[in-house]
Amino acid sequence: MGKLTIVGIGPGDYENMTVRADRVLRECQTIVGYHVYVDLVRERYPDKEFLTTPMTREADRCRMALDEAKGGKDVAMVCSGDSGIYGMAGLIYQLRGAAAEPEVEVVPGLTAACSGSALLGAPLTHDFAVISLSDRLTRWERIETRLTAAAAADLSIVLYNPASRGRPDYLQRACDILLRTLPADRPCGVARSIGREGESRTVLPLGQLRDFAADMFCTVFVGNSQTQIIDGNLVTPRGYRDV
Amino acid sequence: MGKLTIVGIGPGDYENMTVRADRVLRECQTIVGYHVYVDLVRERYPDKEFLTTPMTREADRCRMALDEAKGGKDVAMVCSGDSGIYGMAGLIYQLRGAAAEPEVEVVPGLTAACSGSALLGAPLTHDFAVISLSDRLTRWERIETRLTAAAAADLSIVLYNPASRGRPDYLQRACDILLRTLPADRPCGVARSIGREGESRTVLPLGQLRDFAADMFCTVFVGNSQTQIIDGNLVTPRGYRDV
Numbered sequence: 001m002g003k004l005t006i007v008g009i010g011p012g013d014y015e016n017m018t019v020r021a022d023r024v025l026r027e028c029q030t031i032v033g034y035h036v037y038v039d040l041v042r043e044r045y046p047d048k049e050f051l052t053t054p055m056t057r058e059a060d061r062c063r064m065a066l067d068e069a070k071g072g073k074d075v076a077m078v079c080s081g082d083s084g085i086y087g088m089a090g091l092i093y094q095l096r097g098a099a100a101e102p103e104v105e106v107v108p109g110l111t112a113a114c115s116g117s118a119l120l121g122a123p124l125t126h127d128f129a130v131i132s133l134s135d136r137l138t139r140w141e142r143i144e145t146r147l148t149a150a151a152a153a154d155l156s157i158v159l160y161n162p163a164s165r166g167r168p169d170y171l172q173r174a175c176d177i178l179l180r181t182l183p184a185d186r187p188c189g190v191a192r193s194i195g196r197e198g199e200s201r202t203v204l205p206l207g208q209l210r211d212f213a214a215d216m217f218c219t220v221f222v223g224n225s226q227t228q229i230i231d232g233n234l235v236t237p238r239g240y241r242d243v
Numbered sequence: 244m245g246k247l248t249i250v251g252i253g254p255g256d257y258e259n260m261t262v263r264a265d266r267v268l269r270e271c272q273t274i275v276g277y278h279v280y281v282d283l284v285r286e287r288y289p290d291k292e293f294l295t296t297p298m299t300r301e302a303d304r305c306r307m308a309l310d311e312a313k314g315g316k317d318v319a320m321v322c323s324g325d326s327g328i329y330g331m332a333g334l335i336y337q338l339r340g341a342a343a344e345p346e347v348e349v350v351p352g353l354t355a356a357c358s359g360s361a362l363l364g365a366p367l368t369h370d371f372a373v374i375s376l377s378d379r380l381t382r383w384e385r386i387e388t389r390l391t392a393a394a395a396a397d398l399s400i401v402l403y404n405p406a407s408r409g410r411p412d413y414l415q416r417a418c419d420i421l422l423r424t425l426p427a428d429r430p431c432g433v434a435r436s437i438g439r440e441g442e443s444r445t446v447l448p449l450g451q452l453r454d455f456a457a458d459m460f461c462t463v464f465v466g467n468s469q470t471q472i473i474d475g476n477l478v479t480p481r482g483y484r485d486v
Contacts (some may be wrong), residue, residue: 008357015263018253018353022262059485082367084360086481090368093478094486100474108361110261110351114251117327118351124325125333126381127389129372129398137482138369142397146370149396153389155372231343235336238329239380242302243337 002029004069004102006092007076008083008109011195012040016115021107024076032065033078040196041078049073056136062091069102082111086132086160112219113158116191119201121233123189123221128156133163133170144177151181156227156236159220171220175210178222182206187223189234190214203234244345245272247312249335250319251326251352254438255283259358264350267319275308276321283439284321292316299379305334312345325354329375329403355462356401359434362444364476366432366464371399376406376413387420394424399470399479402463414463418453421465425449430466432477433457446477 005024010016025031025045031038035052042050051068053061065077079087089106096104117124129150133143150157157178162171178186184207192200192215204212206222214220227236237243248267253259268274268288274281278295285293294311296304308320322330332349339347360367372393376386393400400421405414421429427450435443435458447455449465457463470479480486 008361010261015266016261016351018259018261019265020258023258058481059483082357082361084365085357085367085371087365087368089361090365090478090481091483091486093365093473093476094480096474098474106361106365108259108353108357110353111357114325114328114351114354114357118251118325118332118349122327122330122333122336122349124328124373125330127372127374127386128328129370129393130367131370137484143370146396146398149392149398150372153392154385155389155392230336231339231341233336235333237337238301238333240302240334241380243334 001102002069002073002075003105004065004075004077004092005105005107006083006089007078007107008081008087009037009041009078010081010110011112011115012080013195014044016110016195018109021109024107028074028076030068030073030075031078032061032068032075034061037078037080058088058091059095062088062095066092066095066102082109083107085111112160112194115194116219117221119191119194120189120203120221121235123223123227123234123236124156125236125238126156126224128158130158130160132160133174134161147174147177148181151178154224156224157222161216162218162220163214164216171212171214172210175206178206187227187229187234189221191219193217203229203232245312245316245318246346246348247308247318247320247335248348248350249326249330249332250321250350251324251330252280252284252321253324253353254355254358255323256438257287259353259438261352264352267350271317271319273311273316273318274321275304275311275318277304280321280323301331301334302338305331305338309335309338309345325352326350328354355403355437358437359462360464362434362437363432363446363464364478366466366470366477366479367399368479368481369399369467371401373401373403375403376417377404390417390420391424394421397467399467400465404459405461405463406457407459414455414457415453418449421449430470430472430477432464434462436460446472446475
């Protein structure tokens, strides 16, 4: 029986991967994942067996990884960002069930809340909520409730999956919901293609974020009531009294 | 003029540090930080100048780092976990102000939401809130509002700084607030000393979490309405329909 390690590779570049993730990918025999994420690591670990599935076949991908490990291979399943936060670790545990075989290890990676905020400044120095705008697996009404609650509680908000080809206007819809509670001049930011070719960052007020052409490579940050723009950077103070 | 890099070193062990954080610490001349975090890296980078300050002197520590960089040194300021999430990056930007000197770079690291959830299973596969229970810089009423809002919106919740010697009963107080909204059998978990000597994990219901003897080395996870315990692991499903 082999072992299955679910590896968060971070935003996608080698430097933002952990030493541990790099070691697991060097030591494994088979790398399984969504083809876009596998392509991010293929060149650096060329002597591996690579198995990929398309985007919406998550359960198939996990079953494939579990089967390979049961068949004796040491398997690394790659997730972009973290392996747990909107990643495949949960589905692997669900599909493995009570059997407790094969052995599973979860290796964390930098989620976009960490890597995107570093690119934009320091928007998450205080409490925050992470909310995905994808309604493929979640009813939109639930997303709306969470946006409203986070804004009312003065949490900074990180929006994952703000838009895609099939959901081009979801960021606009989310901003319209937030604008019921938050002012149009609330400082916000967008991190795009973090750590990959064409990386970019935009700092802008919530009223303009509404009309920002976001895509699936974007992570969006909405500041709390204290968030400021300092020298072009999005900064949420912690509240130190002697500053 | 030197450069100041704020480095998230992750939970504390070398393997969970990013390749980029390791490179910055190897290349810098001076390492600045809270003495406990500096001690985590001192052995691996022995040929550096080390500057430390006690726990509550955050602004002094940041001014020291900025001054060293202005004086010509390449300085790395170490933060445990991420450099931005409750880290020093925000304070550095505040203190540097509009001067834009010295050059500042923020290197993200694994925050406890990532590293702790990997240790416990996969509790953050869906939307979540991160809330610190420390009221040193935040009024308790605000913390209470955020706990209540997060529970009502069915967000998983990660509690940072759940207790300390001066606040031994804060986790109990937080649980009592959550128990107004959430059932006592809600699956929860505690990750302690992640990646360090004596690392441990506990999975338990919210009603028992209330009486858990948490300390400053703990990070606490409260599941959402879908969170399950599978083979001893805390798992929040994403909602895939074919499982």
